[in-house]
Amino acid sequence: MEISTLVNPRQVILLTARAKGRDNVMALAWHTPVSYDPPMYAVAIYRGWFTCGLVRASKVFVVNFMPKSSAPAVLICGRKSGKKMDKFAASGLDKEEAEKVKAPRIKQALGYLECRTVRSVNVGDHVVFIAKVLKARLKSKGKRLFHLGGDRFTTTTR
Numbered sequence: 101m102e103i104s105t106l107v108n109p110r111q112v113i114l115l116t117a118r119a120k121g122r123d124n125v126m127a128l129a130w131h132t133p134v135s136y137d138p139p140m141y142a143v144a145i146y147r148g149w150f151t152c153g154l155v156r157a158s159k160v161f162v163v164n165f166m167p168k169s170s171a172p173a174v175l176i177c178g179r180k181s182g183k184k185m186d187k188f189a190a191s192g193l194d195k196e197e198a199e200k201v202k203a204p205r206i207k208q209a210l211g212y213l214e215c216r217t218v219r220s221v222n223v224g225d226h227v228v229f230i231a232k233v234l235k236a237r238l239k240s241k242g243k244r245l246f247h248l249g250g251d252r253f254t255t256t257t258r
């Protein structure tokens with residue numbers, strides 16, 4: 101059985117990263133807090149994705165929590181590779197500069213975590229990046245985006 105059938109719905113975030121003169125954004129549903137003190141967060145990125153190489157190189161990334169209304173933009177970021185295209189332009193998402201790490205952030209996000217990787221673990225076909233949260237901010241309490249499977253999403257009640 102496909103694991104996703106059991107573990108979904110999961111909140112989908114957009115992970116933004118910068119390295120080698122490139123800014124990129126990808127959709128990511130496999131993420132979790134792993135420590136309160138110090139505040140730590142983990143994300144799992146398939147080793148073949150463009151973003152994986154960027155995070156390996158820069159050791160920093162931003163987790164952007166997105167509103168339900170951003171589903172079409174999130175699908176673009178989750179279906180196309182940024183290797184040869186600018187997904188910010190393609191999805192209509194606006195970039196802003198993160199404060200604590202050298203990476204882009206997404207203006208339309210409801211909140212974000214700015215993270216610096218302290219360890220990476222090769223786990224099967226994905227790399228788990230364990231990172232310290234250098235800045236966490238909730239900008240507004242909109243309805244969040246949760247992935248059901250395929251192109252389908254659901255949301256929170258408030």
Ligand SMILES: Cc1cc2nc3c(=O)[nH]c(=O)nc-3n(C[C@H](O)[C@H](O)[C@H](O)COP(=O)(O)O)c2cc1C
Pocket residue numbers: 112124125126127128129130131144145146149150151152174175177178179180181182183226247
């Ligand atoms: C809803 C959704 C959730 C996703 N979750 C993950 C994830 O947790 N980890 C991952 O490696 N890829 C995930 N993906 C796939 C990547 O976002 C996708 O392959 C993307 O095109 C990679 O972009 P890049 O090549 O620019 O890095 C997800 C895609 C979607 C649509």
